Amino acid sequence: MSLDLIRQVAPAVSSAIIDVGGGASTLVDGLIASGYTDITVLDLSTVALEQARQRLGAAESRVTWLAADALTADFPRGGFDVWHDRAVFHFLTSAEDRARYVEQARHAVHVGGHVLVATFAHDGLTRCSGLNVARYTADALHHEFGAGFRLLESVREEHTTPTGARQAFVYCLCRREALATHSAA
Numbered sequence: 001m002s003l004d005l006i007r008q009v010a011p012a013v014s015s016a017i018i019d020v021g022g023g024a025s026t027l028v029d030g031l032i033a034s035g036y037t038d039i040t041v042l043d044l045s046t047v048a049l050e051q052a053r054q055r056l057g058a059a060e061s062r063v064t065w066l067a068a069d070a071l072t073a074d075f076p077r078g079g080f081d082v083w084h085d086r087a088v089f090h091f092l093t094s095a096e097d098r099a100r101y102v103e104q105a106r107h108a109v110h111v112g113g114h115v116l117v118a119t120f121a122h123d124g125l126t127r128c129s130g131l132n133v134a135r136y137t138a139d140a141l142h143h144e145f146g147a148g149f150r151l152l153e154s155v156r157e158e159h160t161t162p163t164g165a166r167q168a169f170v171y172c173l174c175r176r177e178a179l180a181t182h183s184a185a
């Protein structure tokens, strides 16, 4: 799902794509196989990043790996065409952290770029990895991002984990737009 939506909004293989909280996910494998040449994977966990690097072997050198907190990382302004996050935003249970995250995405993605965020759906799990999570409808998730992010598409996915458990996700694909500026003149 993530790969299909990214390909849809970023047809150029030179597009700068960041997988936020990518962990050991195989999305990066799919992006490399699709020909993308400017891929960044960021995660808090060096262990998860190392797993992905080991799995990729020599191809790991085609990726920029960042061990950092998405809330405080020093992203280049407008440095990315696509910001992807599956199963990270829903761990942010404080409004302050969510606002900080949205500010980071607004800073890191240029106007015209895209933000693709997938969280547990409104009827999805209430806890994951021993942590409370926030659950969203597509509208509620889009509302978190607010002005400056136009909702292009939302998709529900029934995901089956490697252990066979079912998890309902909602994906929101938004385009980053310029905020209206008001002049007193």
Ligand SMILES: C[S@@+](CC[C@H](N)C(=O)[O-])C[C@H]1O[C@@H](n2cnc3c(N)ncnc32)[C@H](O)[C@@H]1O
Residues within 6 Å of the ligand: 020, 021, 022, 023, 024, 025, 026, 042, 043, 044, 045, 048, 068, 069, 070, 071, 085, 086, 087, 088, 091
């Ligand atoms: C449930 S896993 C999802 C991994 C991957 N995106 C996927 O879909 O398979 C959540 C990941 O987010 C990372 N994470 C959680 N909070 C983060 C933060 N504030 N900044 C960066 N990574 C974070 C965790 O270390 C973990 O690898």
